[in-house]
Amino acid sequence: VTVELVFSTDAAPKVRERRLPGTQRMDLLSDQRLKVTLQVGDWMEVLPWIRSWGADVEVLEPEPLREEVARDAVRTGALYGVRLRSQKTGYSV
DSSP states (O other): OEEEEEEOTTTHHHHHTSOOSSEEEEEEOTTSOEEEEEEOSOGGGTHHHHHTTGGGEEEEEOHHHHHHHHHHHHHHHHHTTOOOBOTTTOOBO
């Protein structure tokens, strides 16, 4: 399974110094964020590691992993009583 992630400029240097799970490729983007591509047996293997980066990582692929991390973010916000407004619809979620 190919997992594509983009790390924030703050996290990029830390990620670059680590040995990552699975086969990897790292590309520094023009805005200094870091795109990481991993080949893993199952994306569930890297889910705890991805969760550990919090808002410093965006999952691009695969879509089910992206959705799982997004659901985590919503649940975490709800735990702290945060109400978010959707940029697309303008409605609170």
